[in-house]
Every structure is written in C-alpha cells, then in structure tokens.
Amino acid sequence: MSASANNASSIDALIRKLAREELVDMVPYQSARRLFASGDNEQANSKTWLNANEAPGQGKYQLNSENINRYPDFQPQALLNAYSNYCKLSVKSILATRGADEGIELIIRSFCKAYQDSILICPPTYGMYAISAENHGADVIKVPLINTTEAKCQLDLEGLKAQVGKVKVVFLCSPGNPTGNTLPQAEIKAVIEMFKDSAMVVVDEAYYEYTSEDFSADQINTKLISTYDNVIVLRTLSKAFALAGLRCGFTLASEEVITLLSKVIAPYPVPAPIAEIASQALTNDLALMQTRVINANALRTELITWLEQQNWCCEVFPSDANFVLFRCNNLSEKDTVFNLLVENNILIRDQSKQLQLENCLRISLGSEAEISQLKQLLETLK
Secondary structure, three states: OOHHHHHHHHHHHHHHHHOOHHHHOOOOOOOHHHHOOOOOHHHHHOOEEOOOOOOOOOOOOOOOOOOOOOOOOOOOHHHHHHHHHHHOOOHHHEEEEOHHHHHHHHHHHHHOOOOOOEEEEOOOOOOHHHHHHHHHOOEEEEOOOEOOOOOOOEOOHHHHHOOOOOOOEEEEEOOOOOOOOOOOHHHHHHHHHHOOOOOEEEEEOOOHHHHOOOOOOOOHHHHHHHOOOOEEEEEEOOOOOOOHHHOOEEEEOOHHHHHHHHOOOOOOOOOHHHHHHHHHHHHHOHHHHHHHHHHHHHHHHHHHHHHHOOOOEEEEOOOOOOEEEEEEOOHHHHHHHHHHHHHOOEEOEEOOOOOOOOOEEEEEOOOHHHHHHHHHHHOOOO
C-alpha cells in the first residue's frame, strides 16, 4: 500500500473515531452544482443550467468598496429597511441570512435539542430540511403529501394532527419544491392552529413571487406572524430576484423569535457587498423582477402545454413556481429524456428518488431561447 493510501486510511480511522457517528456515512444534500461540479468556468458556461430553479439573465450593480476593510453590520440597516418596505413587516421581524438555507439551520438549532427533539416534513419536499436536522442530531418525522379528488400534493391534515406534541418544528413548503404547487391557505392556517402550543410552523416561500403578478396584493402568510406566535416565513432573493449567487435570504417572524435566532447566527452573516447589491435590487429593481416573473409564468404555461402533448410524458404537475415537474411513462423513457439532454449539455433535475415521484423530472424555467432549445431536442424522440 502506498504512503498516500496509508495516510488516507489513517485519517479515515481518526474521523470515524472522533466524528459524530451519524455524520460519517451521511449523504450530503446534492445541489445542482454539486451534481454537475466543474472547476472549469468555460466548461460550466457551455452548459444550459435548467436544474437549479435559477432565473435567467444577469444583473448589473455598482459597489462601493470604501469600507471593505471593515466588518459589516450584524444586520445592515439599509437591507432591513428595503426588505421591510417590500414585505410590509417591521424591521424587528426580519433577520437577513445567507440564503433561506441558513434560516432553516437557525430554526432547527434554536428549537430542537440534539438527540431529543424532532422536526416534521411533508415529502416530497425540499431536501435541506432533513439534512439540516440530521446535521444537528434532530429526528425527522415524515407525513407525506396526499392526492385528493380536488388536487395533487396536498397536506395530510389527519396525519399531521397525529404528530401534535411529538415535534418542535413543522416545515411547509409553498409553493412546493419539487412539486411546484401552492398549499391552500386554509390548510396552512389549520396546521398553524393545530401546532400553536407545541411547535413552530415554518412556511418556506422561496417561490412566493411566482404565485402572483400583483405584488401590491396581501402577503397572507406574513400577516399571520402578527396573529400567531408560532409562525416563521422563509424568503430568498435567489429566485425571482435572479440573485442566487448572492446567497441572501430572510427569516420573518415575531420580534421575540428573531431575537432568539439572532443569538445563534454568526456575528457577521451578510457581507457588506451582498447587502449593498441586495438593497439596490429591492429598492430599484422591483419592476424588473415583476417583469421577470410575468415572463416566466407565461413560459411555464407554454412548457406545460407542450409537455402534455409528448408521448413519453404521462403527467404534468401544476406549478406556481419557476419550474415544471413532470412524469415519464416508465424508467426507460425517463432515462432517455434525461440522458439525451445531458449529452447535449442541457441539465435538468432527476427527482425520481423522491417519495411518490417515480420517473419524474423537473425543468427550471430558463430563458425563452433555452426552453426552445430543450423542446427542439426532445422533439426528436418518438
């Protein structure tokens, strides 16, 4: 055995001896970039990325680097003010984070005792809820979504009721990822009422902007924060604002909950350049964001109609997000569709390992040209 192999074996043995046992063999969350990682920018730019629910286009922002030698404010005031104006909540109810993912981490760390408490998720859903819980040593209880005569991928209210008193945090994703549907407001409110004395209910609204093209409309779930003590809403600038590379999100809750989460978060969570760009986007680019959403929603309607006409597609899921989930007739056809696109540098997401999503693929709504290229390629399949 070579010296390098011996060294690797020795390090592995040390890790297994010292690390938390459940983390050693845990499979990390497979993000879109992790699945198709490339250190070569030229190679990365040659691909059409339709697997991460990113918005198309590039923003142009000016940065002031005068104070780059200084640590940023714990919570940059200009950023909080800008998001307060946008979401109609007091700045005291807003915590800026490194993407909504950090909000998930903070909530679990703040409300769940390691190796004692549990979270509840409703699969198929966003994978980071479970990964973050496992990283912290919290158990994960699953109450899968159900299909009713009225709609697909709805909450199982009876199943959720059976878990009252057994969990500390309930995660609801609306619109769902990877399903795409918005949960009925009555069901969300029913869950909040159900767990009002025993668990925090987190409504993940990463795709909120795609549910309506009227941003002067009531932001219903944020209003629930003033009515119920156990409501937390997650938001992000990664989707409709086309700032995924910025990693800027927001956790919205009562002042008391925000104070608690502020005890757990890192001392400088939002870098000054990030806060500056995000503030500009929230102040100057709301009309641009709204236009982006309108275009994406129109493209979504066209893509759904086209998918429904393809012989290899047997089901298209309703979507209020910037992606479309669909099911192929069988495993062979699913692999054929997926592999043909990959071979031509078009990347979509295979969701078939998720509960209830056998043979399902998900297409992010890129630009009109990118979706047209995808359709032209797949039309070669018979």
